[in-house]
Structure formats: C-alpha cells, structure tokens
Amino acid sequence: MLDVKLFEMRSFLPMPYEEALAPRLKLAHEKLQNASGAGGEFTGWVHLPRDYDQEEFARIQAAAGRIQADSQALVVIGIGGSYLGARGVIDCLCSPNYNLKKKDTPNVYFVGNGLSADAMQEVLDLVAGGDFSVNVISKSGTTTEPAVAFRFFRAALEAKYGKEGAGKRIYATTDKARGALKSLADNQGWETFVVPDDVGGRYSVLTAVGLLPIAVAGVDIRELMAGAAEMMDACAVPGYDCPAWRYAAIRYELYRAGRSVELLACYDPAFRFMSEWWKQLYGESEGKEGKGLFPASVDFTADLHSMGQYIQEGKRLMFETVVRLGPSGNQLYVPRDEADGDGLNFLAGESMDFIRDRAMEGTLLAHTEGGVPNVIVDAGAKTPRALGQLIYFFEYACGLSGYLLDVNPFDQPGVEAYKKNMFALLGKPGYEERKAELEAKLNK
Numbered sequence: 001m002l003d004v005k006l007f008e009m010r011s012f013l014p015m016p017y018e019e020a021l022a023p024r025l026k027l028a029h030e031k032l033q034n035a036s037g038a039g040g041e042f043t044g045w046v047h048l049p050r051d052y053d054q055e056e057f058a059r060i061q062a063a064a065g066r067i068q069a070d071s072q073a074l075v076v077i078g079i080g081g082s083y084l085g086a087r088g089v090i091d092c093l094c095s096p097n098y099n100l101k102k103k104d105t106p107n108v109y110f111v112g113n114g115l116s117a118d119a120m121q122e123v124l125d126l127v128a129g130g131d132f133s134v135n136v137i138s139k140s141g142t143t144t145e146p147a148v149a150f151r152f153f154r155a156a157l158e159a160k161y162g163k164e165g166a167g168k169r170i171y172a173t174t175d176k177a178r179g180a181l182k183s184l185a186d187n188q189g190w191e192t193f194v195v196p197d198d199v200g201g202r203y204s205v206l207t208a209v210g211l212l213p214i215a216v217a218g219v220d221i222r223e224l225m226a227g228a229a230e231m232m233d234a235c236a237v238p239g240y241d242c243p244a245w246r247y248a249a250i251r252y253e254l255y256r257a258g259r260s261v262e263l264l265a266c267y268d269p270a271f272r273f274m275s276e277w278w279k280q281l282y283g284e285s286e287g288k289e290g291k292g293l294f295p296a297s298v299d300f301t302a303d304l305h306s307m308g309q310y311i312q313e314g315k316r317l318m319f320e321t322v323v324r325l326g327p328s329g330n331q332l333y334v335p336r337d338e339a340d341g342d343g344l345n346f347l348a349g350e351s352m353d354f355i356r357d358r359a360m361e362g363t364l365l366a367h368t369e370g371g372v373p374n375v376i377v378d379a380g381a382k383t384p385r386a387l388g389q390l391i392y393f394f395e396y397a398c399g400l401s402g403y404l405l406d407v408n409p410f411d412q413p414g415v416e417a418y419k420k421n422m423f424a425l426l427g428k429p430g431y432e433e434r435k436a437e438l439e440a441k442l443n444k
Helices: 018-034 044-051 054-070 084-094 117-128 144-167 180-188 208-216 221-236 243-256 269-286 308-313 352-369 384-404 415-426 432-442
Strands: 003-006 073-077 107-111 132-137 170-174 191-194 261-266 294-299 318-324 374-378
Touching: 003 243, 018 243, 018 384, 044 221, 044 384, 054 191, 054 208, 054 221, 073 117, 073 144, 073 208, 084 107, 084 208, 084 269, 084 384, 107 117, 117 144, 132 144, 132 208, 144 170, 170 180, 170 208, 180 191, 191 208, 208 221, 221 243, 221 384, 243 318, 243 374, 243 384, 261 269, 269 294, 269 384, 308 352, 318 352, 352 374, 415 432
Parallel strands: 073 107, 073 132, 132 170, 170 191, 261 294, 261 318, 318 374
Antiparallel strands: 003 374
C-alpha cells in the first residue's frame, strides 16, 4: 500500500503538529465523505471506485475492443482534465514513446489541448494513411480548443469513410443529458459515454473521460479501479493512518511555515504527464482567494543538471514531493569496460535501478541539508493497481487540502477571465462592447 513520510520532519515542522491539526482534518474529511462542504455537489469521485456504473464500464471495454480491432490510431480530443489524466496513465504504464513502439494496440494521439495549427496538421497527417477513430471529450461541446479540433477531425473522418462510416468511429464523452456535443451525438447516432454531473474535469480520470483512451492503449482498467478502491477504503477511515491525511497535513504545515511552492519530482521520465495532471489538480483546486501552494514539477535526474542549482541554493520558498514508483520493468546492468576510460568500472555489474536509487537518496540528503523539505510518496510499484491508488490518494489529499485552506476545492472561477477576453477579441456575438474596451487597451 502507498505510503507517505516527511524526511527529517523535525528540521522543518513544529512537533507535534498532528494533534492540533487533527480536528480540522476530521472536519475536512467529513465534508468529503458527506458532500457537505463547499462544492459538495462535485464530490462524486469520492466513492466512485465503489459506485461506478458497471454497465457503462462494460461498454467502455467493448468500445476499446472495437477501436483496437478496426483502428490503427485513436485521436483523443480534449483539454485540461479531459486529457491530462489519460495521457499521464498511458505514458506512465505504457511508455512516453508508446506511439513509436511495436505493439498490438492503436497509437493514441492527444489534440484539442492548444491552438497550434502546426500541431493539428501534424496529427492529421499522421493518421491520414491508416484507419483511425476519434474520442471527443467535452462536457459542453463548446470549449474552444477541443471544439475547433473536432471540426477538423470530424471532417477528416467523413472525407475518408463517408458520413455514415465516420459516425461509427466517433465516440463522444459528454454530459448525460444536455449540451451541444450531447445533442449533436444523439442526432448523429454516435456512441456516447458520460462525464458525471458530480465529478469535475480534473477529478475525472477514473470515469469514461480517462478510462476509454487508457483501455484502448491496453491498460487493465479493472486493475486501475481496484487500486483506487483500495485507497478509497484506506481514506474512508479518519486518522493519520490514512496517507492522504499525512500528506495534506504536511503540505498545510509547510505552507503555514512560509513555503509557497511545491515541486513534484520523480526519477522516471514516464511520470512527466502524471505530474502535469497533478499540477492541474492542485493548481485549480487550491489557487484562489490569494491562497495556495504553487504546484510545479521537475524530472529527475535530468533537471538536477538544470534546476538543481536553484533547488540547492536558491531562495528557500519550496519543498519537494518525491514519488517513488518502485522497480523498473526492465533490469539493465552496467557492462565492464576494459579500458575504463570514464572511470565507471566501480559500477560494473550494478543495475540501473541501483544507481537511480542511490542518486535519489543522495539528492534527498543534499536538498534536505540545503534547507528544502522532502516529502516521500512511495507508490511501491509501476502497475495499474499502484497507479490507481496513487491517483485516488492525490485526489483525496487535494480535497482535504482545499478545505484546510477554507477554499472550495471544486470550482475554478479564475479560469473564465481569459476566456471572456479571448471570446471578445475573436468577435464572438454578445461581446462587442468588451471587444472595443480590450482593443483600446491593447493599442495604447
């Protein structure tokens, strides 16, 4: 089971803090369990690993099987929580080079998460020579980036297969009853999956939003859900035996002690997009009302040769959360070189895992001695079950953390500010007055 600890805790936190913080954590816990706190209408994810729709889950597996049988590629169209979790899981469990590997499952391309014409055209070109399907993910169907991307890929499908044939290759993950995408899907007869009303986008990776692309890539989604259910059970019991309680408490106390940045680190490059998912989860949940830790990430050991100097000796404003995934799937051993020109024969016969773990421990000691607290999240393994535990752990700790800060962990009002300006500058009807005001400011 996943575990959490703060290395050399007494150097950074007043001891004991647990007893004083326990009543507030218990209240936060009750708000999550009972959906009684701010944003409680979006806490459907709390019991999701137990209560998920088994019939839809079976349809997800069946759809994944059809896509694997009739497509060489799946294009996933979504932004933010509609793609980061799925990409994180696929990269972590299948490889960041998944699309380049020889395999029996389709390539998976993620689009609609930006506004680059070059990036869009590249994927259009990549899928043009073979059979492909599209999974468009949007609660409303009107979010600019995925809606624009869907126009391009729907047109490409219809040009290749005709309107009827294209319809059999479009899978829409959207609202269960309303919205532009739901109406379009129903009118066209596309298969649909549900973005639950009570689960916000950044908490939705264990719904159809994430599960369909993850299953297409060949990941065992039953094992993923089983791991999440194990962590759900662990988090249901109040107290510091729960790893999410320990993590939320440590983060909160370090924040109160003046730390303003949390760096998520991992010594496996496959974890990069899990870090991107984590950044959205914590950034959107905590960053409001002038509060919250700034979530950032680093890839170790690579970033030790770029960011390492600042982490070691820069302004003492951060702490690190280090995810340990466990043994590698492949075991490589350093060969002996007779000339020993690089002086590394002392490592001959040692595994890459052994070297990585010593680098991790050396960095832990150096950064801690340099005044940077280090939180260790030990996932134990890089398997679907372990990753399911990790996902739920981060989600539950995030909910606790938001309530400790006295903010709503499930809304994101600040996200709308840029959208209003963008719509006005693009000339969307109804924004004419705002457009004139913004253009005047830009032309000063």
